[in-house]
Amino acid sequence: AQRVTQPEKLLSVFKGAPVELKCNYSYSGSPELFWYVQYSRQRLQLLLRHISRESIKGFTADLNKGETSFHLKKPFAQEEDSAMYYCALSREGNNRLAFGKGNQVVVIP
């Protein structure tokens, strides 16, 4: 079975500092990896997926199959980045998501 691990529960950073959220997964096949974000009082929404290889709101994530990781990074944190971030995995050809426990990010002005 697939598993997603997000080691840090809470991450506090100062505005303008870099942010890195770690995500490791266990799955023997070819997974699809995603980052979802939930801002205060809003619903869960897709932030980015590894296949698209694009930067969204300044965030990037690279899939490292050797280290089975999909860390989320942003060079300069903004106050509006304060939110809950979830790493998620989907098996190839399968449309169900397995989520990590999430990271609470607090950006200090």
Add this chain to the structure above:
Amino acid sequence: DAGVTQSPTHLIKTRGQQVTLRCSPKSGHDTVSWYQQALGQGPQFIFQYYEEEERQRGNFPDRFSGHQFPNYSSELNVNALLLGDSALYLCASSLNTGQGFYEQYFGPGTRLTVT
């Protein structure tokens, strides 16, 4: 388009009772997935409905059942409620294009409290 809607917003039930949660998918979507999110945890996949049939199921007991209607809306039913069923129940909808991953759009959730 209001996106994915869920009802009710909050619900309080007693152990042993039964509950039904409802979900209307985003306009144009034909697939509905249900997730359970316990406090401090990430969402856990319960099951997925497409063409009015349960297509995939997570590791949840038979007390959890569902239904999808011809208009693609869906219900989640939980029988013989346990205290451990207290959680936020999320509905997500997507459009089955037949290939690849279909982006899932989430609803606001229904907060179920079992006392």
